[in-house]
Amino acid sequence: MLALIPLFPLLGFLTNASLGRRLPKTVSGAVASAVMVASFAVSVMTVLDLAGSPPDARAIEQVVYTWIASGDFVLDVTLRVDPLAAVMILIVSGIGALIHIYSTAYMQEEPDGEYARYFSYLNLFAAFMLVLVLGANFLVLFVGWEGVGLCSYLLIGFWFKKKSAADAGKKAFVVNRIGDYAFILGVLFLFVQFGTLDFQRLAGMAAALPPEEGVFGALSLATLLLFVGATGKSAQIPLYVWLPDAMEGPTPVSALIHAATMVTAGVYMIGRNAVLFSHAPETMTIVAVVGALTALMAATIGLVQNDIKRVLAYSTVSQLGLMFLAMGVGAFGAGIFHLYTHAFFKALLFLGSGAVIHALHGEQDIRNMGGLKRDLPVTYWTFLVGALAIAGVPLLSGFFSKDEILYETFREGHTVLWLVAAVTSLLTATYMFRLVFLTFHGEGPNPAPSHPAPSHPAPSHLAPSHLAPSHLAPSDAPSHPRTVAPSHLHDAPPAMALVLVVLAVGSAVAGYIGMPHGLGGDNQLAAWLAPSFEPPAGARPAEAEAGPEGALELTLMGVSSAIAVGGILLASYFWLRRRELGAALARRYAGVYALLLNKYYVDEVYDAAVVHPIQRGSERGLWRGFDVSVVDGAVNGVGAIVAEGSAILRRLQTGSVRAYASSVLIGVVVILGYYLWR
Numbered sequence: 001m002l003a004l005i006p007l008f009p010l011l012g013f014l015t016n017a018s019l020g021r022r023l024p025k026t027v028s029g030a031v032a033s034a035v036m037v038a039s040f041a042v043s044v045m046t047v048l049d050l051a052g053s054p055p056d057a058r059a060i061e062q063v064v065y066t067w068i069a070s071g072d073f074v075l076d077v078t079l080r081v082d083p084l085a086a087v088m089i090l091i092v093s094g095i096g097a098l099i100h101i102y103s104t105a106y107m108q109e110e111p112d113g114e115y116a117r118y119f120s121y122l123n124l125f126a127a128f129m130l131v132l133v134l135g136a137n138f139l140v141l142f143v144g145w146e147g148v149g150l151c152s153y154l155l156i157g158f159w160f161k162k163k164s165a166a167d168a169g170k171k172a173f174v175v176n177r178i179g180d181y182a183f184i185l186g187v188l189f190l191f192v193q194f195g196t197l198d199f200q201r202l203a204g205m206a207a208a209l210p211p212e213e214g215v216f217g218a219l220s221l222a223t224l225l226l227f228v229g230a231t232g233k234s235a236q237i238p239l240y241v242w243l244p245d246a247m248e249g250p251t252p253v254s255a256l257i258h259a260a261t262m263v264t265a266g267v268y269m270i271g272r273n274a275v276l277f278s279h280a281p282e283t284m285t286i287v288a289v290v291g292a293l294t295a296l297m298a299a300t301i302g303l304v305q306n307d308i309k310r311v312l313a314y315s316t317v318s319q320l321g322l323m324f325l326a327m328g329v330g331a332f333g334a335g336i337f338h339l340y341t342h343a344f345f346k347a348l349l350f351l352g353s354g355a356v357i358h359a360l361h362g363e364q365d366i367r368n369m370g371g372l373k374r375d376l377p378v379t380y381w382t383f384l385v386g387a388l389a390i391a392g393v394p395l396l397s398g399f400f401s402k403d404e405i406l407y408e409t410f411r412e413g414h415t416v417l418w419l420v421a422a423v424t425s426l427l428t429a430t431y432m433f434r435l436v437f438l439t440f441h442g443e444g445p446n447p448a449p450s451h452p453a454p455s456h457p458a459p460s461h462l463a464p465s466h467l468a469p470s471h472l473a474p475s476d477a478p479s480h481p482r483t484v485a486p487s488h489l490h491d492a493p494p495a496m497a498l499v500l501v502v503l504a505v506g507s508a509v510a511g512y513i514g515m516p517h518g519l520g521g522d523n524q525l526a527a528w529l530a531p532s533f534e535p536p537a538g539a540r541p542a543e544a545e546a547g548p549e550g551a552l553e554l555t556l557m558g559v560s561s562a563i564a565v566g567g568i569l570l571a572s573y574f575w576l577r578r579r580e581l582g583a584a585l586a587r588r589y590a591g592v593y594a595l596l597l598n599k600y601y602v603d604e605v606y607d608a609a610v611v612h613p614i615q616r617g618s619e620r621g622l623w624r625g626f627d628v629s630v631v632d633g634a635v636n637g638v639g640a641i642v643a644e645g646s647a648i649l650r651r652l653q654t655g656s657v658r659a660y661a662s663s664v665l666i667g668v669v670v671i672l673g674y675y676l677w678r
Helices: 004-022 025-051 083-106 112-134 138-156 163-194 199-207 218-233 242-248 251-260 262-272 274-278 281-302 308-328 332-359 377-391 397-411 415-440 494-514 524-533 548-577 580-588 590-597 599-619 622-652 657-677
Strands: 060-070 073-081
Touching: 004 025, 004 083, 004 112, 025 060, 025 073, 025 083, 025 112, 073 083, 073 112, 073 138, 083 112, 083 251, 083 262, 083 332, 083 494, 083 524, 112 138, 112 251, 112 262, 138 163, 138 218, 138 242, 138 251, 138 262, 163 199, 163 218, 163 242, 199 274, 218 262, 218 274, 218 281, 242 251, 242 308, 251 262, 251 308, 251 332, 262 274, 262 308, 262 332, 262 524, 274 281, 274 524, 281 308, 281 415, 281 599, 308 332, 308 397, 308 415, 332 377, 332 397, 332 494, 332 524, 377 397, 377 415, 377 494, 377 548, 397 415, 397 494, 397 548, 415 548, 494 524, 548 580, 580 590, 590 599
Parallel strands: none
Antiparallel strands: 060 073
C-alpha cells in the first residue's frame, strides 16, 4: 500500500490539472482535499502496521519497478517506511490535508480555472514530498527533492502577473538549484566510494569505517556537499534568502512550505543519513555552527519586521536553524522532534495570519492592525496558542522539543552553541509576542473610517505583500490608515476555523509524546525514532541515565522556561504597556534598526556581487559573446556536421537497382576477399 500514499495526491493533481476548468470550485476543492485525507488514512494504517512489529524489524518496503539496470548495478524505485519515514508521512499528509481544507475557503475569491490550478499544484507538491520521504535510495529521494523545488516555484509565483511574486518564484528556483548542484555532487561521490545509493547499504558500509576524527576525508566531503544541498532546501546560511520572499505566494502555500513540506526536507535528509554524518565529525561541527548562526541571525531580523507573514518567515528560518543545531550535535531525535512539533504550531501561525489578512481584505502590515482580539476571537485564541508553543512556554508542544535541543546541546559540551540557542529562544518569544500584541491588542493605529468597507474581500494577492517603511520609521508607527471598519471585520469562515482549532489542539498536546525523563516520561518519540539513526544491524541506544543527568535536565528546563516567560514579559513591556518605548529605541539605535530591518543587506550584497555583474556582462556582450560563440557555436556545429554527412550519404541513394546490385556484389567480393586473405 505504500505506493498509494503519494499516488492519491498525484491523482488529485491529474484531475484538477486536466478537468479543473470544467469543474465547479466545490468539486475541485473537494477532490484535492479528499485525496489528501485518503493519503493520510493509508499513512495511519501503514504506521499502525509498523508499530505492531518488533523495534528492530520496523520497516516495510515496496519495490515498484526496476528503474536502472546496468551490468551489476541495479536500482529499483523502492519505497520504504521505517520509524523516521512514518513520522514524516503523517506530518506531510495530515498537516497537508488540513491546509487543503483551509484553502477551500481562503482561495474562494479566485476564478474557477485559477482555483483548480492552485489545488493541482498543491496536490503535486504533497505527492513529491511523500516520494521524497518514502524513497529508499538517493535517486528516488532526489525525484521528490527536485519535485518540491519545482512546485515551490509554481506556488510562490502562483499570482505570476504580479511582478514581485514572479520574481520570488524565480529566486526560489535559482537559489535551490545552487544547493541542488552540490547535492548531486555529494550523491555521485557516495556512489563512487560505495557503489550503491541505497540508504540501508550506505549506512551499513559507513558503520564499518572508523569516524574521520581530525581529518576531512572522503566521507566528510560527501556529507558536506549533501549539507550544502540541505542549506538550499531548508533555508540556512548562505542560501536562506529565498524563503522570506516566498511570502509572495498565497498564505496556505506559505503554511505548507514552512510547516509540512519543503523546508523540512534538508533536516529529514540528514536524519535519514545519520550514520554517514556521525562518521564525519568535521561536517557535524559545520552543521551545528551554521544552524546556530542561522537561528540567531533570523531571530534578530524577525524582531523588527512589520509584515505579518515575514515575521513568521524569519521565525521559520530561525527554528530550522535550531533543528540543524540538534542534528549537528548528534541529537537526531531532538531535531526530528522539533520538526514534528514545529509542523503544528507553524502551520497554525501561518493559517492564523491568513485569517487576519482575509478579515482585513489583504492587509499584511502589523502597524495597521491592533485591537483585532474582539472581532476575531477564534483567530486570536488559536494564534495565541501557536505563539505560546513556539515561544517555549511550559507544557505546550514547543517547550518539550526546544528544551530537548537545548539540553542535548549542553550535555554534549557545546556551551557556546547552547548560549546562542538560548538567546535565540529569548528573541523568539519576544518577536512572536510583539506580533501578537501589535496585531490583536490595543486600539489600532487609526480610527475606522466613517464609510463602510466593501462587503466582499478582494483577493489577497491584490494587496501589497510587503510594505517597507523607511529605515528610520518607528516599528509601531502605521504606514497608512486601516481601511476596514470594525463592524465589517469577520472571523475565519467555518472551514478555516475548524482547521485552526485542530492545529491549536495539536500545538498544545503534540509534544507529550516526547515527555522527557526529567518529568517522569519515557520520551516515546525518541525510542520510536532510535532505530532509524542506527546501522541496519546496530543495537538501539541505551536509555537516558538517571541521577545527575536528570538533575541537569530539570535545571536546564527551568532556564528554558524562564527564557520563554522573560521574552513574553519583555514584549509586553515594549509593545503593550509602553509602546512608545519601542519607537524610541528604534530612533535611538537607528543604525542597528536599519541593519535589522534591511536583513543585514544580504540581498543587496548578492545583487552587487553576483546579479549585477552578470547583468552588466550580458549588456556589454561578454556573456552574450560566450553564448553565441561557444554554446550556440557547438550546437550549430553539430547540426552542420550532420547536414554535411547527410549530403554525402544522400549521393549513395541513387534509386538505381543496378547501382544497388553492384554495391551488393562489391560488398560480397570485399567480404570474401577479407576472409580468403586471412
